[in-house]
Amino acid sequence: MSSTADSHGVGARRLVRLAAVQDVLRRYPATPREESGESATVPPDAQAQALRNVLQSWHPADIAYVLECLPLEQRRLVWQQVPAEQDGEILLEVTDAVRESLIADMDRAEILEAVEPLDADELADLVEDLPEAVLPELMASLDVDEREQVQAALSYRDDQVGAVMEFEMVAIDEQLSLGAALAELRKLEALPPQTDKLFVINPARVLTGVLPLERLLLGAPEQAVNQVMAPDVNTFRAEDDIYHVAHAFERYDLISAPVVDAAGRLVGRLTVDAIVDVIRAQGDSEARSRGGLREEEDIFASVWKSVQNRWAWLAINLVTAFVASRVIGLFEGAIEKLVALAALMPIVAGIGGNSGNQTITMIVRALALEQITPGQLRRLWAKELQVAIVNGLLWGGVIGLVAWALYHNAALGLVMTAAMTLNLLLAAFAGVGIPMLMARLGRDPALGSSVLITALTDSGGFFIFLGLATLFLM
Amino acid sequence: MSSTADSHGVGARRLVRLAAVQDVLRRYPATPREESGESATVPPDAQAQALRNVLQSWHPADIAYVLECLPLEQRRLVWQQVPAEQDGEILLEVTDAVRESLIADMDRAEILEAVEPLDADELADLVEDLPEAVLPELMASLDVDEREQVQAALSYRDDQVGAVMEFEMVAIDEQLSLGAALAELRKLEALPPQTDKLFVINPARVLTGVLPLERLLLGAPEQAVNQVMAPDVNTFRAEDDIYHVAHAFERYDLISAPVVDAAGRLVGRLTVDAIVDVIRAQGDSEARSRGGLREEEDIFASVWKSVQNRWAWLAINLVTAFVASRVIGLFEGAIEKLVALAALMPIVAGIGGNSGNQTITMIVRALALEQITPGQLRRLWAKELQVAIVNGLLWGGVIGLVAWALYHNAALGLVMTAAMTLNLLLAAFAGVGIPMLMARLGRDPALGSSVLITALTDSGGFFIFLGLATLFLM
Numbered sequence: 051m052s053s054t055a056d057s058h059g060v061g062a063r064r065l066v067r068l069a070a071v072q073d074v075l076r077r078y079p080a081t082p083r084e085e086s087g088e089s090a091t092v093p094p095d096a097q098a099q100a101l102r103n104v105l106q107s108w109h110p111a112d113i114a115y116v117l118e119c120l121p122l123e124q125r126r127l128v129w130q131q132v133p134a135e136q137d138g139e140i141l142l143e144v145t146d147a148v149r150e151s152l153i154a155d156m157d158r159a160e161i162l163e164a165v166e167p168l169d170a171d172e173l174a175d176l177v178e179d180l181p182e183a184v185l186p187e188l189m190a191s192l193d194v195d196e197r198e199q200v201q202a203a204l205s206y207r208d209d210q211v212g213a214v215m216e217f218e219m220v221a222i223d224e225q226l227s228l229g230a231a232l233a234e235l236r237k238l239e240a241l242p243p244q245t246d247k248l249f250v251i252n253p254a255r256v257l258t259g260v261l262p263l264e265r266l267l268l269g270a271p272e273q274a275v276n277q278v279m280a281p282d283v284n285t286f287r288a289e290d291d292i293y294h295v296a297h298a299f300e301r302y303d304l305i306s307a308p309v310v311d312a313a314g315r316l317v318g319r320l321t322v323d324a325i326v327d328v329i330r331a332q333g334d335s336e337a338r339s340r341g342g343l344r345e346e347e348d349i350f351a352s353v354w355k356s357v358q359n360r361w362a363w364l365a366i367n368l369v370t371a372f373v374a375s376r377v378i379g380l381f382e383g384a385i386e387k388l389v390a391l392a393a394l395m396p397i398v399a400g401i402g403g404n405s406g407n408q409t410i411t412m413i414v415r416a417l418a419l420e421q422i423t424p425g426q427l428r429r430l431w432a433k434e435l436q437v438a439i440v441n442g443l444l445w446g447g448v449i450g451l452v453a454w455a456l457y458h459n460a461a462l463g464l465v466m467t468a469a470m471t472l473n474l475l476l477a478a479f480a481g482v483g484i485p486m487l488m489a490r491l492g493r494d495p496a497l498g499s500s501v502l503i504t505a506l507t508d509s510g511g512f513f514i515f516l517g518l519a520t521l522f523l524m
Numbered sequence: 525m526s527s528t529a530d531s532h533g534v535g536a537r538r539l540v541r542l543a544a545v546q547d548v549l550r551r552y553p554a555t556p557r558e559e560s561g562e563s564a565t566v567p568p569d570a571q572a573q574a575l576r577n578v579l580q581s582w583h584p585a586d587i588a589y590v591l592e593c594l595p596l597e598q599r600r601l602v603w604q605q606v607p608a609e610q611d612g613e614i615l616l617e618v619t620d621a622v623r624e625s626l627i628a629d630m631d632r633a634e635i636l637e638a639v640e641p642l643d644a645d646e647l648a649d650l651v652e653d654l655p656e657a658v659l660p661e662l663m664a665s666l667d668v669d670e671r672e673q674v675q676a677a678l679s680y681r682d683d684q685v686g687a688v689m690e691f692e693m694v695a696i697d698e699q700l701s702l703g704a705a706l707a708e709l710r711k712l713e714a715l716p717p718q719t720d721k722l723f724v725i726n727p728a729r730v731l732t733g734v735l736p737l738e739r740l741l742l743g744a745p746e747q748a749v750n751q752v753m754a755p756d757v758n759t760f761r762a763e764d765d766i767y768h769v770a771h772a773f774e775r776y777d778l779i780s781a782p783v784v785d786a787a788g789r790l791v792g793r794l795t796v797d798a799i800v801d802v803i804r805a806q807g808d809s810e811a812r813s814r815g816g817l818r819e820e821e822d823i824f825a826s827v828w829k830s831v832q833n834r835w836a837w838l839a840i841n842l843v844t845a846f847v848a849s850r851v852i853g854l855f856e857g858a859i860e861k862l863v864a865l866a867a868l869m870p871i872v873a874g875i876g877g878n879s880g881n882q883t884i885t886m887i888v889r890a891l892a893l894e895q896i897t898p899g900q901l902r903r904l905w906a907k908e909l910q911v912a913i914v915n916g917l918l919w920g921g922v923i924g925l926v927a928w929a930l931y932h933n934a935a936l937g938l939v940m941t942a943a944m945t946l947n948l949l950l951a952a953f954a955g956v957g958i959p960m961l962m963a964r965l966g967r968d969p970a971l972g973s974s975v976l977i978t979a980l981t982d983s984g985g986f987f988i989f990l991g992l993a994t995l996f997l998m
Contacts, residue, residue: 397842
């Protein structure tokens with residue numbers, strides 16, 4: 051992807067909006083009243099008025115984008131001038147880290163007003179970020195149905211369909227004719243967003259099929275719904291794993307799908323926009339985890355918040371580096387006798403870490419796509435160990451020759467080659483084993499596998515190389 | 525995500541299909557004719573027949589999934605029994621690596637037959653994977669319109685809208701009434717998949733708005749299209765960056781969007797299913813690049829193919845490790861005098877690499893979301909350098925104390941603390957600078973930034989630590 055703006059199209063529109071806001075902030079500096087004095091030529095609310103003029107009629111997604119791009123103090127100024135009826139939508143749009151900074155700026159009444167227009171499923175997404183003090187009042191403000199829906203949505207884990215589904219949908223009676231169904235629809239002012247099909251139910255509210263809008267449009271009005279409807283094979287349960295379901299949306303190019311309970315009764319709806327967010331969030335969380343960030347970080351977060359977000363991974367890595375350091379410490383005698391060992395040992399550790407991460411990346415992806423079935427462990431191991439032997443002899447051989455030439459010591463070159471091959475075998479063994487074991491234990495293999503393998507190939511690589519050197523060179 | 529199958533829902537359906545195919549392969553072993561002899565009780569084509577029975581009426585996406593899960597020789601057996609009319613769809617569905625293995629198994633006539641039912645945009649997606657020998661015949665088999673469309677699609681880079689857009693869409697005259705538009709639609713047998721809106725054009729084929737199906741359904745038949753249509757703000761150009769556009773689909777929850785040329789004439793259509801693939805592919809390519817794989821790898825690829833896919837990154841990493849090794853070589857005299865340096869130096873390099881990757885991960889994400897504007901470089905640097913100082917004094921202090929206690933050498937502890945702090949500052953400086961520079965140069969900052977920073981903090985960390993030790997401890 052490129053970060054530079056193209057001269058037209060969607061990137062430009064957002065950058066123009068950001069520039070407009072930045073321009074207002076520059077033209078009307080927010081001088082505190084006491085400093086500007088009574089004689090100030092710019093009235094204190096000129097900036098607020100100018101911001102309101104700029105922001106009015108923008109799409110909430112665009113305002114969300116501008117807020118994300120602004121440093122904290124400017125973000126606060128803009129947030130205060132956002133039309134109140136858009137507050138809720140914008141809170142849903144912004145990234146988690148930015149949402150936190152916005153909510154921190156709102157009082158109880160403002161929060162209640164902001165969330166008032168939201169649907170139950172949207173409310174459930176926000177609840178965990180709201181201050182606890184506001185929740186009793188918020189729940190009391192809902193009607194019985196809404197309260198039950200919010201509570202239902204909150205009862206599911208983040209990786210379950212129930213946490214993502216919505217309750218707004220159109221269900222029609224299977225006995226109707228297409229014409230009658232259309233007449234029913236016309237009574238609605240609008241369909242829920244992302245409606246590509248209606249859900250067909252029987253009197254017990256059991257889902258019996260789906261009616262794509264297309265069939266409603268193209269079919270003859272006198273046909274019965276249950277004659278033209280499609281039996282829906284893509285029906286999900288609120289307990290389903292959302293990542294499985296995301297793959298189904300991808301594979302079958304779905305736009306919306308019904309969610310049913312154990313008895314087949316319609317309880318909710320999944321839409322592709324929520325699935326897109328799931329896919330994006332999955333990629334982001336994997337990238338974050340590999341990069342060693344605990345959670346999403348606002349680029350304008352305070353130094354202190356950033357330190358908190360990063361210390362856990364730094365601490366884990368310091369511990370593994372310390373273990374590796376103690377492994378080297380075991381062999382200080384050998385290094386004293388042959389100081390070349392100190393210079394060469396990072397190469398052995400490095401190639402193991404790299405190669406192990408290659409294997410893990412491939413296995414994690416195949417696990418995510420469910421391409422690996424239990425019987426294949428031995429086959430995968432066999433292949434990866436063979437790759438390790440080829441790479442070990444090839445690259446280990448090259449570096450062994452270089453070490454020989456540099457230090458005029460053939461035995462050192464041989465030890466180098468042997469150590470690199472053995473560390474590559476260790477990396478291959480663990481590169482398959484660690485993610486498979488984590489999957490077996492029901493953990494996400496994308497999180498943490500990389501740190502584990504690097505720790506293993508570092509300490510293991512130092513131990514193998516320095517151990518072989520002690521055995522054969524001392 | 526979890527890799528274990530849940531007991532119901534979408535995961536189960538696919539696993540059941542895989543199990544059915546594996547069962548057939550087990551029950552009818554594919555013994556070559558010559559070995560089984562004339563007296564074999566199982567006729568040689570019993571397996572083929574059983575596979576055909578199992579596969580018939582499956583969704584192409586499900587067959588694609590089963591093919592991805594099978595080792596090469598079994599995959600070939602199943603592929604030969606797939607209904608010929610589904611071959612093209614399946615080739616589109618499978619991963620790139622598996623597609624290659626399937627096409628390798630097809631002769632010229634089979635390939636031409638397989639791609640015959642595909643649309644121009646689908647064909648363009650496949651063309652680069654087809655053997656060159658087949659292309660002239662393939663292009664000759666298309667009609668003029670299709671050939672032009674394929675050539676147009678091939679003329680765009682993978683990261684441009686033109687490479688992803690389709691040509692199948694419904695455009696209606698802005699002068700029609702809703703009733704007349706509906707009558708026009710009824711002449712079609714079906715709408716193109718993912719049609720949520722019709723594109724409204726004037727006689728010069730210039731896009732003047734869009735008509736959501738919802739308005740067609742709910743509006744009064746006598747209203748004119750150009751009275752109820754929406755002016756479409758989300759219109760893209762074939763040259764647009766597809767990642768920008770994907771963000772627009774996410775932000776504005778789009779299902780389809782028109783693509784126009786410089787004169788505003790309608791030339792194509794983008795749909796959310798293609799965008800979902802783009803988002804998934806983006807996450808995958810980032811994960812692959814971080815993991816050091818050149819391209820997507822079939823878990824059942826041959827050892828030789830795997831070695832080819834991985835050697836480039838291993839070579840790059842060996843070069844950077846070799847440079848780090850030569851940096852250490854500069855200080856062999858110091859290590860000989862104080863061997864503790866050899867044990868401690870990986871800690872200094874490690875914390876720098878880690879911390880640098882944390883910074884890069886955050887910056888790369890913010891660049892992808894376009895949250896960083898040019899004026900912010902200094903502010904980001906200031907923050908990251910402050911975080912580095914806090915972490916350096918904190919973790920550097922802890923490790924410094926530990927080093928003092930282990931080696932009874934206070935000066936060594938101080939050098940350790942200083943070296944860790946300096947390497948963290950280097951990591952912060954480069955962690956902001958490298959991705960920003962790559963973005964400025966129009967390169968994708970997600971690819972390669974991580975390797976660069978690790979190389980820098982390894983060699984830099986060794987140099988800083990061993991250099992300080994030489995200055996103050998020798």
